[in-house]
Amino acid sequence: MSEIIAKAPQGHIEVRNFSLSYDSIEGPVQAVTDTQIHVQPGEFVSIVGPSGCGKSTLLNAVAGFLKPTTGMVTVDGEKVNGPSAERGMVFQQYSLFPWKTVRENVEFGLKMRGMPRSQRERAARTLLGLAGLEAFEKHYPEKLSGGMKQRVGIVRALATGPKVLLLDEPFGALDAQTRVIMQQILTNMWQRLKISVLFVTHDIDEAIFLSDRVYCMTARPGSIKAEIPIPLERPRQQSMMMSSEFLALRRGLMSLIREESIKAMGGELTDMGMQGLNIELHGHSLADVI
Amino acid sequence: MPAANAIGEAGSVPATLPATPTFGTLALRWYRLNRGGLRATAVGIVSLLAFLLVWHLLTTYRVVFFVRFTNVPSPLAVYASFTKAIHDPKFLMHIVLSCRRILVGFSLAAIVGVPLGLIMGRFKLVHEIIFPVAEVLRPIPAIAWVPMAIMLWPTNEQSIVFITFLGSFFPILINTLHGMSLVDPVLVRAAQCLGARERSIFRDVYFPASLPHIFTGLTVGMGVAWVSLIAAEMISGQYGIGYFTWEAYSLVQYADIALGMIAIGVLGLGSSMLIRGAGQLVMPWRSR
Incomplete structure (x- = not known):
């Protein structure tokens, strides 16, 4: 644990002049264009946007799975050149x-680093204990609930003491109740570790509740439409989601996203013979209908 | 009985501490949990007995109804020849030799087929080179290889093992390849994010992820190995349970024909059970 905390001041993510396109039979497809984002050491930053806007593409590029077509991604000034244990996902x-087993999953990254068995067993047990999973260390993942699986996933990503933690809609597959609990667990963990986090979600409440800052992306080709600071006090509690401050932030983000979602759906609306409505997009009439 | 009810509701904490269950309630609970399995076993035994009875009646009354049971040995005759055979070292030698051929041929097929499938699944170029050849050779039944095998190998024994090898090789290779093609790419990415390099990705992700299909291949391969072995022994053998069965026909030992067939069935069943058992040992995460 102390190792992870010691690394806390690191983890400055910088994405500059970033664009990414891929080839298809109809020619190159622009997924993300002209994007700049940054995450300060110890900051929790979310990216929200309509589905298909390229927010996961952006995250995968930070992880090192995708190469940017132009621009570059750096972490603490070092160019990202492929996946590494420095960026947990x-x-x-x-x-x-x-x-x-649950414990072997958590140990995996430590094993890859060459840590001797007894030492990594101890480390994994400690981490699982913090996540309230010590009783399940010998279980195979199949036997766990979705929320427990994702807690193991987070612990596994943190075990190697990465500089940054990248999360790609981690709670998207969970039911609403579990999701809320997981958000609370994640914010509590982050409060202790102060690790830099880049979090991708389409859930606006989730983004506001967890983040210091939220980037809102445009419809495809994705770029940053707005950057919204979240001045809610820390540590965060679920009860804050009812505060007027929270609701105001939510309303602002919601309308930004809605504009983009309608843009993203524009083609489909035309296909459905709704051109007439589509023209009114610039006013808010359709947005209100939807 | 409130105590028993409280235990019966799985998962919920009983409101009152249950009394120590009596033997009777335990037995009842065990019965309830295993009812399905017990029934399957009971029906299975009855069905086997019915099969024996029908066989007995058909042969005792020498029924001729399209199919002629005139010369077919009765279950009792087969049992008599079985009790004689188990004291006959020659019969045991036939069995031991067949098992040895299976062991060698099948093991070679697994030792070559599994790694080859893994490598072909991981490296495109190897796949592109080997796959077309494999696809051309694969549809040729192992039995069709018998004349060629006799020409290729100096001894009869070697050619029979070769046929057994061929029979099991292709199912093992194809299923391993299939398993490799189904590996979830997200798991590979997860491993990369945890610092895994090519070697550990292969050993810790691709290999275990393919194991279920590898074992499907081994099970199918074992079945085809027996088919190929028996055919090869009948055509070119001097020993082995396939040869024993064919020889029994030539020597008009009708009871021995059925004995040979049953022995082949039991050996096939036993070997596929061994593979299933090995699979459960190797893949503990898949057993309940």
Whole structure:
């Protein structure tokens, strides 16, 4: 644990002049264009946007799975050149290794680093204890509930003491009640670790509740439409979600996203013979209908 | 009985501490939990007995109804020849030799097929080179290889093992390849994010993820190995349970034909059970 805290001041993510396109039979498709974002050391930043806007693409580029077409991604000034244990990642599909027990999953990153067995066993137990999962260390992931699986996923990503934590809609597959609990757990963990987090979600409440800052992306090709600071006090509690401050932030973000969602759906609306409505997009009439 | 009810509701904490369950309630509960399995076993035994009875009646009354049961040995005759055979070292030798051929041929197929499938699944170029050849050779039944095998190998024994190898090789290879193609790419990415390099991704992700399909391949491969072995023994063998069965026909030992067939069935069943058991040992996360 102390290792992770010691690394806290690190983890400055910088994405500059970023664009990413891929080839298709109809020619190059622009997924993300002209994007600048940054995450300060120890900051919790979310990216929200309509589905298909390229927010996951952006996150995958920070993780090192995708190469930017132009621009670059750096962490603490070093260019990202492929995946590494310095950038821990949590996936929506949990992605636990089904053939490893809960503890073996958590140990995996430490094993890759060459930590001796007894030492990594102890480290994994400590981490699982913090997540309230010590009783399940010998279980295989299949036996766990979605919320428990994702807690293991987060612990596994944190075990190697990464500089930054990247989360790709980690609670997207969970039911509403579990989701709320997981958000609270995540914000509590972050409060203790103060690790830099880049969090992708389409859930506006989730983004506001967890973040210091929220980037809102445009419809495809994605770029940053707005950057909204979240001045809510810390530590965060679920009860804050009823405060007028929270609701005002929510209303602002909601209308930004709605504009983009309608833009993203524009083609579909035309296909449905709704051109007449589509023309009125610039006013708010359709937005209100939808 | 409130105590028993409280235990019966799985998951919920009983409001009152249950009394120690009596033997009777435990037995009843065990019965309730295993009812399905017990019934399957009971029906299975009855069905086997019915099969024996029908066989017995058909042969005792020498029924001729399209199919002729005139010369078919009765279950009792087969049992008699079985009790004689188990004291006959020659019969045991036939069995041991067949098992040895299976062991060698099948093991070689697994030792070559599984790693080859894994490598072909991971490296495109290897796949592109080997797959077309494999696809051309695969549809040729192992039995069709018998004449070629006799030409290729100096001894009969080697050619029979070769046929057994061929029979099991392709199912093992194809299923391993299939398993590799189904590996969830997100798991590979998760491993990369945890600092895994090519070697550990192969060992800790691709290999265990493919294991269920590898074992499907081994099970199918074992079945085809027996088919190929018996055919090869009948055509070119001097020993082995397939040869024993064919020889029994030539020597008009009708009871031995059925004995040979049953022995083949039991050996096939036993070997596929061994593979299933090995699969459960190797993949503990898949058993309940």
